[in-house]
Amino acid sequence: MAALTDRFESHDYDVVVLGAGGAGLRAAIAASAAGCSVALICKSLLGKAHTVMAEGGIAASLGNVDPADNWQVHFGDTMRGGQMINDWRMAEIFAKEVPERVYELERWGALFDRTPQGTISQRPFGAHTYRRLCHVGDRTGLELIRTLQDRGVHSGIDVFMEYTTTRLLTDEGRIAGVFGYKREDGRLFLFRAKSVVLATGGFGKVYKVTSNSWESTGDGVAMAYEAGAALRDMEMVQFHPTGMVWPPGVRGILVTEAVRGEGGLLYNAKNERFMLEYDPKKKELSSRDVVARSIYKEVQAGRGSEHGGAYLDVTHRGADYIKRKLPSMYEQFLHLADVDITKERMEVAPTIHYAMGGIDVEAETGATSLLGLYAAGECAAGLHGANRLGGNSLGDLLVFGKRAGEAAAEYARAQSAPPATDDGQIEEEMVLLVRPFESAGQENPYLYHAELQEIMGTHAAIARNQELLDEGLAKFQRLQERAADLHVEGSRMFNPGWHTARDDLFMLTIGEAILRTAAVRTESRGAHWRTDYPDKDPAQERVNYLARKVDGGMVIEARPIPPMPPELAELTKETV
Numbered sequence: 001m002a003a004l005t006d007r008f009e010s011h012d013y014d015v016v017v018l019g020a021g022g023a024g025l026r027a028a029i030a031a032s033a034a035g036c037s038v039a040l041i042c043k044s045l046l047g048k049a050h051t052v053m054a055e056g057g058i059a060a061s062l063g064n065v066d067p068a069d070n071w072q073v074h075f076g077d078t079m080r081g082g083q084m085i086n087d088w089r090m091a092e093i094f095a096k097e098v099p100e101r102v103y104e105l106e107r108w109g110a111l112f113d114r115t116p117q118g119t120i121s122q123r124p125f126g127a128h129t130y131r132r133l134c135h136v137g138d139r140t141g142l143e144l145i146r147t148l149q150d151r152g153v154h155s156g157i158d159v160f161m162e163y164t165t166t167r168l169l170t171d172e173g174r175i176a177g178v179f180g181y182k183r184e185d186g187r188l189f190l191f192r193a194k195s196v197v198l199a200t201g202g203f204g205k206v207y208k209v210t211s212n213s214w215e216s217t218g219d220g221v222a223m224a225y226e227a228g229a230a231l232r233d234m235e236m237v238q239f240h241p242t243g244m245v246w247p248p249g250v251r252g253i254l255v256t257e258a259v260r261g262e263g264g265l266l267y268n269a270k271n272e273r274f275m276l277e278y279d280p281k282k283k284e285l286s287s288r289d290v291v292a293r294s295i296y297k298e299v300q301a302g303r304g305s306e307h308g309g310a311y312l313d314v315t316h317r318g319a320d321y322i323k324r325k326l327p328s329m330y331e332q333f334l335h336l337a338d339v340d341i342t343k344e345r346m347e348v349a350p351t352i353h354y355a356m357g358g359i360d361v362e363a364e365t366g367a368t369s370l371l372g373l374y375a376a377g378e379c380a381a382g383l384h385g386a387n388r389l390g391g392n393s394l395g396d397l398l399v400f401g402k403r404a405g406e407a408a409a410e411y412a413r414a415q416s417a418p419p420a421t422d423d424g425q426i427e428e429e430m431v432l433l434v435r436p437f438e439s440a441g442q443e444n445p446y447l448y449h450a451e452l453q454e455i456m457g458t459h460a461a462i463a464r465n466q467e468l469l470d471e472g473l474a475k476f477q478r479l480q481e482r483a484a485d486l487h488v489e490g491s492r493m494f495n496p497g498w499h500t501a502r503d504d505l506f507m508l509t510i511g512e513a514i515l516r517t518a519a520v521r522t523e524s525r526g527a528h529w530r531t532d533y534p535d536k537d538p539a540q541e542r543v544n545y546l547a548r549k550v551d552g553g554m555v556i557e558a559r560p561i562p563p564m565p566p567e568l569a570e571l572t573k574e575t576v
């Protein structure tokens with residue numbers, strides 16, 4: 001009889017990178033440069049990863065526009081923005097290395113906007129002390145992806161598109177490979193690998209109103225948890241203050257912070273610039289958590305815009321300037337909302353945008369708690385603490401993508417033989433994958449997803465309290481019990497209902513981790529706003545919360561943050 005693994009497509013690589021966004025591409029380039037065979041796997045097409053949507057820019061202290069800027073100030077801004085629960089070592093590495101990663105991108109062909117002197121132009125962004133965001137109009141992600149992709153495809157990396165990974169395979173506590181299905185024909189695949197880098201992005205799709213693309217269902221984070229890795233600070237989900245509000249079909253689509261960076265002002269229904277009240281110093285360029293909460297409070301106080309948000313006005317900058325610096329925003333509002341932003345105000349409201357929480361990683365290498373498994377980019381946690389500053393994600397992808405790729409390559413090269421894959425694990429995943437075709441239940445995967453989003457949007461929203469979280473968790477547990485009844489019709493040939501049924505399981509893990517961790521952090525800090533604990537608790541400034549799978553259930557533990565060296569602590573004090 002043929003071996004189980006002969007029944008599907010199988011491959012052998014030194015390093016497998018999951019995800020072809022900025023983090024995955026940079027990791028794959030690094031691993032390939034270190035002499036390893038590399039497979040880059042993604043569930044959409046190359047060039048379509050969520051990174052392509054990034055708009056405002058990459059934060060790096062080049063000092064081209066404000067010469068006083070340096071890594072020390074960037075470090076301080078990042079730590080204060082993250083409300084001090086960031087991994088300070090990650091923040092230090094990040095602030096020091098991101099300028100070189102930007103110059104590297106430029107050497108590889110990225111065409112940034114320029115200053116009159118010909119250097120890379122930098123724009124202001126929320127809670128950055130200096131003008132720091134290197135940008136390409138408001139299409140920076142497109143340029144970043146294009147450049148890395150050009151570099152990557154010439155580095156001998158093998159790319160596998162529309163391959164959805166659903167399970168990490170392990171061998172006695174170390175990574176052994178990945179398993180999943182091809183979206184196009186539903187056939188199963190296996191990659192044996194000495195090391196794996198997860199770069200699968202965030203999980204905005206656990207909420208209904210989100211700026212995130214369809215890909216952001218948290219697959220990598222959930223797979224890492226299932227394989228035994230710890231998740232960190234999952235309660236920290238960023239609500240970006242400015243998503244589109246109207247018409248309903250576009251609700252949640254991002255209105256880049258670059259609009260405020262370029263001088264956009266926020267008004268309530270009474271035409272008051274309310275940010276002057278909430279943060280008189282930074283005003284519209286306060287950190288995202290503060291601006292999002294301020295809009296929420298204005299709406300709650302009955303001073304919201306027509307459709308429950310605020311007005312954002314950039315008309316005073318003039319049509320030529322707006323079309324040059326914010327071309328995507330101009331077209332987005334014109335085509336989707338019939339609003340000409342050179343003449344009219346935009347209507348905006350908070351939208352789920354970014355996952356500060358994710359897989360717990362070691363700062364220098366991106367190593368997870370599972371041997372041979374690394375993570376980088378939005379799926380990894382640590383750098384941003386309780387609130388990410390705008391522009392700090394794209395730099396994160398480059399700095400830690402490179403480091404994770406190098407570390408995964410080094411680990412792979414030290415292995416004499418590839419680890420063995422376990423038929424039992426593969427069979428278990430095969431059963432889970434085909435279950436929706438065989439189930440007698442009648443749970444529709446799309447309606448199930450909508451219900452999950454409804455629970456998260458009601459019970460783990462921008463304002464939370466114990467009662468809401470406990471109720472949400474109880475509803476979530478009932479939802480989990482119904483998962484075996486998810487049912488789909490048809491075949492495995494490009495069947496989006498079937499894909500959603502598996503994504504739903506990932507999102508169950510993510511949602512549970514958010515609810516459970518949010519219930520444990522009994523304070524308000526950054527993006528996590530507890531109306532029953534409205535203040536910061538100094539004791540909880542010194543802890544991160546980890547979610548782990550123990551005896552089949554989710555356990556949340558507090559882990560003390562190691563003390564910061566005094567010279568770094570000094571940099572976190574407000575300077576300007």
Ligand SMILES: Cc1cc2nc3c(=O)[nH]c(=O)nc-3n(C[C@H](O)[C@H](O)[C@H](O)COP(=O)(O)OP(=O)(O)OC[C@H]3O[C@@H](n4cnc5c(N)ncnc54)[C@H](O)[C@@H]3O)c2cc1C
Pocket residue numbers: 018019020021022023024041042043044048049050051052053054055056057058059140141163164165166199200201202211212213215219220254353354376377378379390391392393394395397
């Ligand atoms: C509209 C918008 C604008 C933004 N603008 C900025 C900005 O200006 N500056 C900034 O710093 N940040 C910005 N961000 C945030 C930033 O874009 C993201 O955090 C970042 O791009 C995430 O990159 P990543 O490489 O971690 O993952 P992604 O780019 O999300 O890529 C994830 C990859 O993983 C693959 N994948 C996922 N699951 C699986 C699976 N199961 N199997 C196989 N492959 C899988 C996907 O196919 C994809 O290739 C913005 C975000 C949004 C939504």
